[in-house]
Amino acid sequence: MELDPRFAQTLVDIVAAELNQNVNITDNHGVIIASFSKERISHIHEAAAKMLLSGPIREFSVTDKEERQLKGVRAGFNVPIMVNDCCVGVIGVSGEPHTAAPYTRLAARFVEAALESNARQEKLVRALLEKEELQSTLLNKVISVQEEERKKISRELHDETSQALTSIIVGLRVLSEHVHSENERMKILEMRDLVVTTLEAVHHLAVQLRPALLDDLGLVAAAQKYIENYSRQYNIFVDLAVVNLSRQRFLPEIEITLYRILQEALTNIAKHAKASKVKVTLKKHKGRLMLIVKDSGIGFNAKRISGTASDNCLGIHGMHERVALLSGDFTIHSSEGEGTTIAVEIPIRQHKKTESGLGQAH
Known part of the structure; x- marks a missing residue:
């Protein structure tokens, strides 16, 4: 000393x-x-x-x-x-x-x-x-393991379960053409329709777990597809604005973090906000990747979530922790009757090549 x-x-x-x-x-x-x-x-x-x-x-x-x-x-x-x-x-x-x-x-x-x-x-x-660093390391490891497990299950559902269900659908259709009783044929077709519905549910679950588009084409394509399905499922109009982005790829942890936050934010809107329309903005600006989700819903008192860990707030705390691991900024603004805005900014430390193989600076 x-x-x-x-x-x-x-x-x-x-x-x-x-x-x-x-x-x-x-x-x-x-x-x-x-x-x-x-x-x-x-x-x-x-x-x-x-x-x-x-x-x-x-x-x-x-x-x-x-x-x-x-x-x-x-x-x-x-x-x-x-x-x-x-x-x-x-x-x-x-x-x-x-x-x-x-x-x-x-x-x-x-x-x-x-x-x-x-x-x-x-x-x-x-x-x-040291404790905070260890906590961040462990949390990052847990999230990485979760994402890898999600990816594995999603692929198994898509490649094995979906194929098996598709084979059953084809087999039931063929079987329906070889029975002589109309009643039996109708029962077989009803069974086939049930399997079709199950196949759609399995496909939806696989996408929720880990969309193949996110790994293959990147954040923008995955966000566009998710929003399209979301609007159809919940009958909520979502306006997506993509600024200064195209087929650019970013670090996998950045892409999956923003995708999960978009997923969580839109799910919360469907469950709680009673909103008729949502504005989503994805943009790159001054070396930072930004996501803004703004709804026209009933809003809430944002101060009540500070320092709490209730079931209603776990999703928000999870979003905040994910962003903190990437040295980003997470803010949420809401008031009763005025809707809610979630804003995320993550620094872009490194970039990948675009699909064409040509690197672009971020």
């Missing part, structure tokens, strides 16, 4: 004002780093330097005779500043040594306590930062 000169000077000013005496602090080499007499700063305190070089760390006094013989020294009493069994400097108080001694010892304890307090605070801050 080393004494910071500005911190030492602050302590000197406090102690000198209390004792009404000149006070100075040296570093662990005997160089004055703080003094009530500012002109002494950076001078060598010869008495302190000799004590520090002698080996044993101890208190010492300076007489009037030594003041005349040594440079940078005034009569008084000096006490080493000890932190964690290490000498980090010396504090001295001028005056008659026997009078200055108790004040110097008290001042040294004050300086040591302040240093130890700062050290504990810095340790706590480091521990907190």
Whole structure:
């Protein structure tokens, strides 16, 4: 540990004002780093330097005779500043040594306590930062694992389950053509229709889990398709504006984050907002990728979600955490009767090539 000169000077000013005496602090080499007499700063305190070089760390006094013989020294009493069994400097108080001694010892304890307090605070801050970093790492890992699992299940539903259901549909159609009873044929066709409905549901589930378009063509294409299906399903008009974007690709974590936020925001609108129309904006501006979702619904008191973890707020907190992992900004503005606006900005740190293979700067 080393004494910071500005911190030492602050302590000197406090102690000198209390004792009404000149006070100075040296570093662990005997160089004055703080003094009530500012002109002494950076001078060598010869008495302190000799004590520090002698080996044993101890208190010492300076007489009037030594003041005349040594440079940078005034009569008084000096006490080493000890932190964690290490000498980090010396504090001295001028005056008659026997009078200055108790004040110097008290001042040294004050300086040591302040240093130890700062050290504990810095340790706590480091521990907190390490904890937050670990939490972010774990959260990022959890999200990555979830997305990989979603992708795996989506592909299995699309490739295996969908194909099996399609084979059943074809087989039922063929079977219906080989029965002679009209009643039996109708039952087979009803069964086929049920399988068709199931196939559509499986396809919808696969897209919800992980749209193939997102991996193949990117965020814009996936967003357009999702909004198209969403408008058809919920009968809510969604106006999508894409600004300064086309087939450009971004980091997978950026694309999936914005897609999931769009998905969550539109789902919340369908469930709670009672909105008739929604405006979605996707744009790139000054090295940042932006998503804005604004609805015409009933709105809510946005202040109520701050610091809460109710079921109604988990989706919003999840969006906020996803954006924070990418060093982005997440804001939500809403008031009762005025609709809701969700805005996300994520810095674009890196880009991929476009589908044509030509890289474009982002």
